[in-house]
Amino acid sequence: MARRRTLRPEEEELWQAVARTAQPLHPGRVRSHLPKDDPAPQPPEPRPPAHPPFPHFNLGEKVRHLPGHDLAPTMRDHLAAQPLRMDAKNYARMARGKLAPEARIDLHGMTLTEAHPELIRFVLNAHADGLRLVLVITGKGSRRTEDHGPIPQRQGVLRHQVPHWLRLPPLGSVVLQVAVAHLKHGGEGAYYVYLRRSR
Template identity: 70%
Template sequence: MRRRRSLSPEEADLWRSVARTARPLHSPPIHLPEPAPAPEPPPLAHARPRLSPFLLGEKHRKPEKHDLAPGLSDLVAQVPLRMDAGTHARMTRGKLQPEARIDLHGMTLAEAHPELIRFILNAQSSGLRLVLVITGKGKRREDTGPIPQRVGALRHQVPHWLHLSPLGPAVLQVTEAHLKHGGGGAYYVYLRKR
């Protein structure tokens, strides 16, 4: 004799949906197990209402600006301090005078990279500690596309070059220059001793 197996909850749901569309022909009803109640989804901790609550007569609040990429000065400032804190403080306040400077204004990336390598390595071999690299702030162009364009290719690329080989081992710290030495368009580069 065959053993009868019971229907799974999915099979019972499927049978109920079929049975609703069929017309019975004097047969006794089939007793199916009741479906288990569906578990409630857990409340989302990060879900917020789409509109913030407001009061009548309240002024409109501007939505927060979402900047997906941090600014260049923020990225440079996030690098851990690897030099003397007192010297770093004097340098960022513009109290230290750079011993040499290079101006990369108007150069293309292909022209500026070898010039920067030559300048930094020569400055380190000469025993200099603080040099100034002037990149300029870049020209603002009309932005017509859906993807925003960076302003100042050199300004963004120079900090990366200074951390990569062959300049990485020579550079101890890179910091945005003080206003009297160029501000956001220049960098202080503190070199390691040979």
């Protein structure tokens, strides 16, 4: 196969003369063998940043901590948002620590698999005995190791799990209200469990 070479100036003039007399077979697809002058590439338009720029800072200045952002509400807020199913006057007395629990169970230090059956047994027995207000102590939970993972781990797993257990069968049918205990009964590390009347 012959190698293509560039035309000399006199050959170029001859070629242009012949090309002007030729009829193209496909007029829309006429191509010249001459290289076209490519237009200079346009610089891309600047796009606005996806995130706001960092606030101005000076080297060596102290870190300005922004307020923390916790997507999960506290257990106190979560329980306070639940509808009130018991007498409002008794609920107010219970929340102020004026009602004394008739029985208590301490789940502090147990694992989830140990605590769940103990809680079921305790609450069902208290209901069968006609008790109305019991105290469930979970402890606040302690963090043994620093949490450096991408997904934050909850502190006090038992403290967050007990209110869910109290809403699920078999306990949901006998529990009327759950509230965080008053400080004199354990505060954030304990729950008041107000039971329905036994029939």
